[in-house]
Amino acid sequence: GQSLEQPSEVTAVEGAIVQINCTYQTSGFYGLSWYQQHDGGAPTFLSYNALDGLEETGRFSSFLSRSDSYGYLLLQELQMKDSASYFCAVYGGATNKLIFGTGTLLAVQP
Amino acid sequence: EAGVTQFPSHSVIEKGQTVTLRCDPISGHDNLYWYRRVMGKEIKFLLHFVKESKQDESGMPNNRFLAERTGGTYSTLKVQPAELEDSGVYFCASSRGGNSGANVLTFGAGSRLTVL
Numbered sequence: 316g317q318s319l320e321q322p323s324e325v326t327a328v329e330g331a332i333v334q335i336n337c338t339y340q341t342s343g344f345y346g347l348s349w350y351q352q353h354d355g356g357a358p359t360f361l362s363y364n365a366l367d368g369l370e371e372t373g374r375f376s377s378f379l380s381r382s383d384s385y386g387y388l389l390l391q392e393l394q395m396k397d398s399a400s401y402f403c404a405v406y407g408g409a410t411n412k413l414i415f416g417t418g419t420l421l422a423v424q425p
Numbered sequence: 426e427a428g429v430t431q432f433p434s435h436s437v438i439e440k441g442q443t444v445t446l447r448c449d450p451i452s453g454h455d456n457l458y459w460y461r462r463v464m465g466k467e468i469k470f471l472l473h474f475v476k477e478s479k480q481d482e483s484g485m486p487n488n489r490f491l492a493e494r495t496g497g498t499y500s501t502l503k504v505q506p507a508e509l510e511d512s513g514v515y516f517c518a519s520s521r522g523g524n525s526g527a528n529v530l531t532f533g534a535g536s537r538l539t540v541l
Binding site: 319348350355356357358359360363402404406412413414415416417418 | 470473516518534
């Protein structure tokens, strides 16, 4: 089966850097995705890593280590608007459906 | 392009009643997914359509749930009869063709279902 683990909550202050880790176990693997969901809103795509290494998109970066079945999302120069839930997700299973983790609730404090 | 739209945004029903949720995907997106999030838990996969065909319905909880996608356009998810544990937010998502890992899903804002 598939499973993904992430911390349930993370708290940080404005301007800081925070790292949200994700470990996964899946049959078949294409890559690791990250989605952001603000309270009451739609999950939105942030990043995708198919290969090992770091991908940078503005203040957000995502890392993948396929050999360790591990990845993380790095958020720099935190802003209040970054307060949201962050989900890692992988494609897996016989039909390659996107499987989500339980999400990490990030609270950014002034 | 217009996004994924879902209706209703919020539905409150009593146990035993029927509710039908609707999703209009982005035009031209062959893949349509239904997910559910119960408070504080993961976004759980329910099923996946490719055009009008069910590709994978392994996440459907039981036979009280019925999903359709007639003509490969909009989709409906009917819960009949609803039970208390069906409460949660039902998300619909769509994407272009293909099942590669780079397939980016566009989600709707969700339909919040409350069963009393």
